[in-house]
Amino acid sequence: MNISFRNRIALYYMGVTAFLLLIVFGIIFFVVQQVVYNNLDKQLKDEAYKHVDKITFADGKIQFLHKHEWEQTEHKEVQLNPIFLQIIDEHGEVMDKSPNLKKGSLLFEVDAKEKVMYFDTEFQGKSVREVQIPVSYNGKVEGYILSAVFLESYTLVITELRDVMLISFPIILILLFFISRFLAGRSILPIKVITQTTHEITETSLNARIPLPENKDELFDLTTAINDLMQRIEDALNREKQFTSDASHELRTPLSVLKGTLEVLIRKERSPQEYQQKIAECLKEIDDISMILENLLQLARITSKPHFTDPEIDVRETLLNLVYHKYADAIQEKEIKLEVQGEVSTFAPEYQTLMIFDNIISNAIKYTPVHGKINIAFTDTGNKIKCSISDTGLGIKKEDLDLIFQPFYRSDALEHKEIKGNGLGLSIAKKAAESISAELNIHSELGKGTTLDVILSKS
Numbered sequence: 001m002n003i004s005f006r007n008r009i010a011l012y013y014m015g016v017t018a019f020l021l022l023i024v025f026g027i028i029f030f031v032v033q034q035v036v037y038n039n040l041d042k043q044l045k046d047e048a049y050k051h052v053d054k055i056t057f058a059d060g061k062i063q064f065l066h067k068h069e070w071e072q073t074e075h076k077e078v079q080l081n082p083i084f085l086q087i088i089d090e091h092g093e094v095m096d097k098s099p100n101l102k103k104g105s106l107l108f109e110v111d112a113k114e115k116v117m118y119f120d121t122e123f124q125g126k127s128v129r130e131v132q133i134p135v136s137y138n139g140k141v142e143g144y145i146l147s148a149v150f151l152e153s154y155t156l157v158i159t160e161l162r163d164v165m166l167i168s169f170p171i172i173l174i175l176l177f178f179i180s181r182f183l184a185g186r187s188i189l190p191i192k193v194i195t196q197t198t199h200e201i202t203e204t205s206l207n208a209r210i211p212l213p214e215n216k217d218e219l220f221d222l223t224t225a226i227n228d229l230m231q232r233i234e235d236a237l238n239r240e241k242q243f244t245s246d247a248s249h250e251l252r253t254p255l256s257v258l259k260g261t262l263e264v265l266i267r268k269e270r271s272p273q274e275y276q277q278k279i280a281e282c283l284k285e286i287d288d289i290s291m292i293l294e295n296l297l298q299l300a301r302i303t304s305k306p307h308f309t310d311p312e313i314d315v316r317e318t319l320l321n322l323v324y325h326k327y328a329d330a331i332q333e334k335e336i337k338l339e340v341q342g343e344v345s346t347f348a349p350e351y352q353t354l355m356i357f358d359n360i361i362s363n364a365i366k367y368t369p370v371h372g373k374i375n376i377a378f379t380d381t382g383n384k385i386k387c388s389i390s391d392t393g394l395g396i397k398k399e400d401l402d403l404i405f406q407p408f409y410r411s412d413a414l415e416h417k418e419i420k421g422n423g424l425g426l427s428i429a430k431k432a433a434e435s436i437s438a439e440l441n442i443h444s445e446l447g448k449g450t451t452l453d454v455i456l457s458k459s
Contacts, residue, residue, distance in 0.1 A: 006188060010181035018173055025165045033158050037129070040154050041118050044131040047083050048147035052135060055087065055145070062087045062095040062135065062143045081153050084123070086146040087135070095143060106130060106146040120151065127151040190219045194226065206234040251292060254285040261285070292424070315387065315456060316345035316378055319357045323376070326358075327365055334370045342378030346385045347459045352432040356440070359425035360389050360452050367393035367450070383458055390451040396444040404442060405430040 003011070054065045064087065084106060086097040092108045107121045109132055117132045130148040134141045190213045197210045209227045213220045265278045323331070323338065331338060364374050372392045379386045396404060405426050426442075433440040439455035 005191075006181055006184045009184040009187075010177050013180040013184075014173055014177045017176055018169075021169060021172065025169065029158070029161060029165065032161055036154055036158055037118075040129050040149065040151075041131060044083070044118075044129065044147045044149060045116070045133070048085070048131055048133050048145050051085055051147075052133070052145060055135060057137045057142060062089065064096050064098075081150055084128075084146075084148045086148075087143055088146065089143040090141060106148050108132070108144070108146070121148075123148060123150075127155070129154070190223065194223060198226070201230065206230065206237065251289060254288045254292075258282050258285040258289075311350055312347040312459065313350045313353060314345055315348050315353055315357075315385070316343075318350075318353055319361070319376065319387065322354075322357055322361050327361055330365050331374075334365070334368065334372065336365065336368055336371070337373045339373070339375045341376070342380075344378050344380045344385055346456050348438070348456055349436055352436045352438075355432040356429045356438070356454060357389075359429040360454070363425055364389055364391040364393065364450075364452075367391065369393065381455070385456050385458060387454045387456070388451055389454070390449060392449040395446040395448050395450055396442075397446050401442060401444060405440075 051064065056063050056065055064085070082100045084098055084101050086101060086106045087095040088108055089095055092110065094105050097105065104124060106123065106128075107130065109117055109119060115134070119130055119132075121128055121130055127150070128148045129151050130146060133145050133147070135143045135145050194210050197208065201208050209230065210223050212223050212227075261278050261281050265275070270278070320340065323340075368374060368391045374392075375388075375390045377388045377390075379388070430440050433454065437457065439453070441453040441455070442450065443453070444450040
């Protein structure tokens, strides 16, 4: 059964309140009942003890003194709720009683000998409350005095209280349900606003945001979280659109060159040397396309699956192998001076580590001029290892530093147009670093060089 959120809140609140009301009503009823009975018992006990002093013991009998005065009083006054008194001997035989008992007699509780006992019983077809008190003479229990009164007038308060509670209980619950339902409806108004706004948000209106509630409560936190989520989705879609646009642009250029070269080639007969030249140009463009696609695949793999279970390798050893083996010819060709400082190292996943340092070293060599310098320094910073790779290359403008890790972004330094690249290297390095919880920071000054810091946790 589908129940609205507002009704569920009202029902839950009503259920809890019903449970609490039952407890409170039960306590009130019990307390009132105990107070009524305690007062009644005290009255009966006081009446009995008052007449103990008016008892005489003679010839083995126990009798009331001045009994004729009671009879005169009964004829003169109307007692709405009279108290009955009775004396019995130790065997339960009636010795004397108040005139209002007439031919009746009160119940004697045999099990209550030698102690004061209160109990409910019946007299003349009505409920009575009775107290039985031992009467001693010369240190020996000679009999008992019984005191009783009709319960009807006393229990009337308890009965009326019970009826009021039974009638008011469902009425309170029904009123509580509608009141809590109304309040719940008022409380969830911000949720309705959230629902309505999210329904209105489409791909073309991702910039819409949910109005924040006035009170900074849980709904305020929920609205803020949804707005933050929408901002992240909008940013992701914008990056996707920009990425698609940039990728299309980067691929369009070599494809256009490749198509134009082939069209020129087939217009007329060419010499073998011309065919070789044009084919070489086509192969170069194909290599550029292959590199762009390979970089896009690497970026997509890291983005879609940021955590890998590749074996870990020594970071310092891996970086030095790249420098002294893979890029040794490129460094020697540009006569770049290479310096390595620090002996500390740590271990990191192989795939991401190679991707990070391969792109950083490749860029450092690419943008460092002939006779330039590259410095690699390993530093122990406590619980982390910092690897700094500095070059004396072209550098990056200050306003471009915040954008340098975006896919296909290339700083527009003058010499950049003459250096081949697609702007994906640092994006790949950044994503790879994030996937292993490493930090990648860049510091650069135009015309003086660039430093990239890779900060890794110790292992």
